[in-house]
Amino acid sequence: MSDFTKKKTERTLMIKKDPVLFSVLVAVWLSFAIFIFLPLVKLLLVTFFVDGKLSFANLSNILGRPYNVRALYGSLILATAVSFAGTFLGYMFALAVTRTSLPKPLKWLLSAVTILPLISPPFTSSISLTLALGPNGMLLKAFGIENLNIYGFLGTWISETLTYFPVAFMVITAILSTMTANLDDAALSLGASTRRMFRTITIPLSYPGIGNSFLLLFGASLADFATPLILGGHTFPVLPTEAYLLITGMFDIKGGSTLSFLLLVPALVVFLIQRALIGKKSYVSVTGKNGARSDFARLPKELSVIITIVCTFVVALILYLYFIILWGSLVKVWSVNNSFTLDHYRYVFAHGKKAITDTLTIALYSTVLGSLLAVVIGYVSQRKKFFGQRFFEFSSMLNYALPGTVVGIAYIIAFNERPILLTGTMSILVAAYVFRYYATGIRSVIASLQQIDPALEEASLSLGAGSVRTFTHVTIPLIIPAVLAGMRYIFIHCMTAISATIFLVSVRWTLLTTRILESMTELQFSQASAFSIVLIIIVFAADALMLFLLRLSTSKFNRPQETSYAIVSA
Amino acid sequence: MPSSALELRNVSKVFKKDRDEVRAVDSVNLTVEQGEMVTFLGPSGCGKTTTLRMIAGFELPTGGTITIQGRDMTNTPVNKREIGFVFQNYALFPHMTVFNNVAYGLKSRGEKDAAIKPKVLAALALVGLKNTENRYPSQLSGGEQQRVALARVIVMEPTLLLMDEPLSNLDAKLRIHMRTEIRRIQKKLGITCLYVTHDQAEALTMADRIVVMNKGKVEQVGSPFEIYSNPQSLFVADFIGQANIIKLTVEAVVGNDIRALLPGGRTFTARGLRPEGKGADIYKVGGKAALIARPESLTVLSADDPNGNAPATVVSEVFVGSHIEYEVELEDHSVLKAFTPFQAGMRVFGEDEKVSIWIDPSNVLFLPESST
Ligand SMILES: Nc1ncnc2c1ncn2[C@@H]1O[C@H](COP(=O)(O)OP(=O)(O)OP(=O)(O)O)[C@@H](O)[C@H]1O
Numbered sequence: 001m002s003d004f005t006k007k008k009t010e011r012t013l014m015i016k017k018d019p020v021l022f023s024v025l026v027a028v029w030l031s032f033a034i035f036i037f038l039p040l041v042k043l044l045l046v047t048f049f050v051d052g053k054l055s056f057a058n059l060s061n062i063l064g065r066p067y068n069v070r071a072l073y074g075s076l077i078l079a080t081a082v083s084f085a086g087t088f089l090g091y092m093f094a095l096a097v098t099r100t101s102l103p104k105p106l107k108w109l110l111s112a113v114t115i116l117p118l119i120s121p122p123f124t125s126s127i128s129l130t131l132a133l134g135p136n137g138m139l140l141k142a143f144g145i146e147n148l149n150i151y152g153f154l155g156t157w158i159s160e161t162l163t164y165f166p167v168a169f170m171v172i173t174a175i176l177s178t179m180t181a182n183l184d185d186a187a188l189s190l191g192a193s194t195r196r197m198f199r200t201i202t203i204p205l206s207y208p209g210i211g212n213s214f215l216l217l218f219g220a221s222l223a224d225f226a227t228p229l230i231l232g233g234h235t236f237p238v239l240p241t242e243a244y245l246l247i248t249g250m251f252d253i254k255g256g257s258t259l260s261f262l263l264l265v266p267a268l269v270v271f272l273i274q275r276a277l278i279g280k281k282s283y284v285s286v287t288g289k290n291g292a293r294s295d296f297a298r299l300p301k302e303l304s305v306i307i308t309i310v311c312t313f314v315v316a317l318i319l320y321l322y323f324i325i326l327w328g329s330l331v332k333v334w335s336v337n338n339s340f341t342l343d344h345y346r347y348v349f350a351h352g353k354k355a356i357t358d359t360l361t362i363a364l365y366s367t368v369l370g371s372l373l374a375v376v377i378g379y380v381s382q383r384k385k386f387f388g389q390r391f392f393e394f395s396s397m398l399n400y401a402l403p404g405t406v407v408g409i410a411y412i413i414a415f416n417e418r419p420i421l422l423t424g425t426m427s428i429l430v431a432a433y434v435f436r437y438y439a440t441g442i443r444s445v446i447a448s449l450q451q452i453d454p455a456l457e458e459a460s461l462s463l464g465a466g467s468v469r470t471f472t473h474v475t476i477p478l479i480i481p482a483v484l485a486g487m488r489y490i491f492i493h494c495m496t497a498i499s500a501t502i503f504l505v506s507v508r509w510t511l512l513t514t515r516i517l518e519s520m521t522e523l524q525f526s527q528a529s530a531f532s533i534v535l536i537i538i539v540f541a542a543d544a545l546m547l548f549l550l551r552l553s554t555s556k557f558n559r560p561q562e563t564s565y566a567i568v569s570a
Numbered sequence: 571m572p573s574s575a576l577e578l579r580n581v582s583k584v585f586k587k588d589r590d591e592v593r594a595v596d597s598v599n600l601t602v603e604q605g606e607m608v609t610f611l612g613p614s615g616c617g618k619t620t621t622l623r624m625i626a627g628f629e630l631p632t633g634g635t636i637t638i639q640g641r642d643m644t645n646t647p648v649n650k651r652e653i654g655f656v657f658q659n660y661a662l663f664p665h666m667t668v669f670n671n672v673a674y675g676l677k678s679r680g681e682k683d684a685a686i687k688p689k690v691l692a693a694l695a696l697v698g699l700k701n702t703e704n705r706y707p708s709q710l711s712g713g714e715q716q717r718v719a720l721a722r723v724i725v726m727e728p729t730l731l732l733m734d735e736p737l738s739n740l741d742a743k744l745r746i747h748m749r750t751e752i753r754r755i756q757k758k759l760g761i762t763c764l765y766v767t768h769d770q771a772e773a774l775t776m777a778d779r780i781v782v783m784n785k786g787k788v789e790q791v792g793s794p795f796e797i798y799s800n801p802q803s804l805f806v807a808d809f810i811g812q813a814n815i816i817k818l819t820v821e822a823v824v825g826n827d828i829r830a831l832l833p834g835g836r837t838f839t840a841r842g843l844r845p846e847g848k849g850a851d852i853y854k855v856g857g858k859a860a861l862i863a864r865p866e867s868l869t870v871l872s873a874d875d876p877n878g879n880a881p882a883t884v885v886s887e888v889f890v891g892s893h894i895e896y897e898v899e900l901e902d903h904s905v906l907k908a909f910t911p912f913q914a915g916m917r918v919f920g921e922d923e924k925v926s927i928w929i930d931p932s933n934v935l936f937l938p939e940s941s942t
Pocket residue numbers: 585586587592593594612613614615616617618619620621768
């Protein structure tokens with residue numbers, strides 16, 4: 001009882017003490033309620049309420065059909081296989097970049113090639129795999145292989161692994177490069193062989209990265225909708241595509257939402273495990289005052305050989321696949337008439353202009369709104385103390401953690417009727433993007449705030465500046481690089497998203513990614529390739545612009561060789 | 571009557587860590603007068619930073635009141651307190667030039683650009699940093715950054731200047747230079763200043779008064795001389811200047827003086843201190859008392875010297891230039907430090923040599939044994 005009144009006075013105090021924080025919190029919670037909780041609750045209602053009564057009829061109905069059960073297993077098996085393969089590839093690439101003596105340009109090439117899948121629309125590798133290994137495929141012809149069936153588990157697995165291993169690469173590289181070489185030196189000086197050192201030092205220390213990468217890839221594959229749609233075929237159903245087909249093909253909202261509930265459960269489990277792991281992580285801030293830094297020890301010989309083979313093969317494959325897309329967009333009819341033409345691009349700019357401008361408009365709106373919200377949420381959850389803080393942070397990430405298909409279906413259910421009728425508008429697309437992809441912005445802002453000593457803000461307060469002035473004059477300029485970095489990813493995500501938005505597009509608002517999908521389903525591979533190339537170029541250009549701004553924003557006060565002093569913790 | 575610059579009344583701070591409660595600051599009382607330089611000294615984790623942060627307003631006290639110049643500021647936000655805070659790691663804004671760093675507070679206050687410029691330049695000149703105003707903090711050395719931090723604060727003419735180990739990131743030589751510099755500026759401007767440090771020499775040389783803290787409580791407040799020569803508790807005696815603490819049996823209490831038995835059979839008489847709040851009869855004949863003796867108050871003599879108070883054996887002997895640092899063992903196996911000033915031609919005793927020690931009765935005192 002007394003505890004309750006104490007809490008209450010604390011809260012009333014907050015209105016008086018920090019009215020800005022209070023109103024910000026109210027506004028953000030309200031937006032969470034509308035754009036995160038309402039859709040989710042509606043989805044659960046549709047799944048578990050039949051004729052106004054709690055019922056498992058939908059669930060047993062769906063699980064009663066063997067095809068759906070196969071889709072459930074298919075999703076889980078695929079996700080497991082992709083996490084294994086992707087994490088393995090990511091580890092190999094990360095070792096190549098952080099632990100080998102490859103020349104700088106080669107390392108740069110490795111990193112650059114892994115960027116390609118990250119910024120490409122989701123179909124890219126599916127399209128080119130089809131062109132290379134599908135019926136009439138180039139590679140098949142070249143090697144005289146007759147009856148390889150790319151459609152099904154194999155093709156989906158290869159394509160998703162190639163698409164998602166860059167995530168593993170980034171996560172593991174980050175952890176490998178923060179280890180200090182002193183540990184290697186210590187192990188070797190204690191008489192360990194390089195092989196033993198690798199087994200007992202490097203691998204155990206990278207467990208957090210491996211674990212995190214595994215979870216990320218599991219979630220990504222579970223949610224992936226585009227790849228299985230093109231490469232899965234009838235023999236290998238997975239949940240997101242089944243849900244999509246049920247809803248768009250048979251208008252079965254109940255069935256679709258029940259399937260997406262099945263998808264939601266493992267995704268949420270993965271998310272919760274990840275949060276529990278990261279919660280325990282202690283952040284090591286780079287102080288730069290490490291004294292003499294020695295180089296990492298060489299890798300064992302056999303391992304270097306394996307890494308070289310794997311990386312060369314994968315890089316060659318990726319470059320080849322992108323070359324196919326480019327090639328495919330420039331020839332008359334794929335593998336039938338190989339004469340050069342720009343017709344497909346003419347088609348894209350004639351009939352796809354609306355899609356291009358629509359996509360850009362929506363992506364720009366979402367990027368701006370998303371990063372504004374990300375700054376507010378990141379700042380509040382890193383620097384302020386308030387009631388329900390952990391739940392606040394958790395809620396903000398929820399839409400990002402859930403597969404896009406789930407979010408898309410939840411959005412059409414929730415915003416299809418008054419009072420919040422949004423279907424067919426741009427707002428529904430922007431809202432879906434903002435509340436999903438601002439997550440990368442939030443993470444980036446939080447990470448950057450963790451590196452900035454709170455003493456800087458305290459110094460500003462003690463010099464008489466109010467909390468708003470402190471925020472605009474001290475905090476914002478310092479986190480601008482992080483905000484721009486976050487914007488980069490939000491923009492890329494918005495340009496290439498498909499799984500949630502496929503449910504939300506309308507005649508009035510179309511997207512490049514859905515145009516690619518349409519071309520694919522009409523078997524217009526060349527047009528699909530041309531659309532993809534245009535999309536990749538736009539994203540690349542925008543990314544380069546953001547990078548330029550990022551450089552500009554940090555060059556002024558950062559002496560590259562000494563960035564240490566602002567980071568020492570209080 | 572003018573009110574004092576700062577008054578702390580029963581100020582406490584309790585941190586909750588998960589389920590545990592940490593009493594970081596425990597009922598601290600302190601009055602600081604206008605223009606005073608007060609240093610806080612104490613072992614790590616004793617609550618110095620927390621006390622300072624509560625005075626600044628970065629933390630709110632769990633209990634008690636904080637009065638600055640007669641106004642109750644216990645719950646006033648930082649930016650309304652008109653205090654200046656100098657951080658251990660400077661906390662200069664890395665994205666602003668030196669000029670803009672120093673001008674920051676004046677601009678927040680809404681002063682005109684024309685008025686700001688001369689003030690900033692004067693403050694920079696005061697700390698000896700002319701012609702650096704267009705540089706960024708990352709282009710300055712550690713000592714220069716520290717001076718910018720100081721200039722940024724004094725340009726505001728704060729009623730109270732708070733510094734938390736401002737010199738601990740500097741090398742020894744610069745530290746000594748900066749502490750005279752800070753003291754000079756503080757005196758010149760007549761600012762009231764609270765200063766946290768780990769460095770005893772810094773505390774002793776800079777302060778008008780020293781606050782010794784232990785486990786969240788104030789152990790003793792006094793001038794450097796008082797703290798050094800009249801420690802009110804064994805903790806203070808031990809913490810400041812590494813005094814020898816010798817537990818002895820009381821033979822007689824004569825007025826203020828205590829006579830006690832030394833190892834080796836002789837007796838020794840010195841003043842007995844009666845810390846405030848304890849009863850008058852804290853020394854009992856037959857009970858124990860602690861003799862507090864600074865190393866400088868012990869002299870090592872040859873074993874047959876008639877002035878010797880107690881026989882001892884030399885454990886180690888180090889010549890450090892101005893004096894010789896001995897460690898000697900008494901017959902009850904307690905080990906004492908004794909610093910003997912070096913004079914040409916004096917006798918130096920080697921390891922394991924039998925000696926006797928002389929204790930200067932005017933420079934030592936007794937404390938009740940239980941006053942830790
Ligand atoms: N924000 C906090 N949350 C929980 N406990 C804290 C917090 N800040 C300080 N403490 C605890 O309060 C006690 C006093 O800390 P404080 O920083 O005041 O010590 P200090 O005297 O400044 O030490 P040092 O000389 O090492 O700087 C410590 O036990 C510390 O662990």
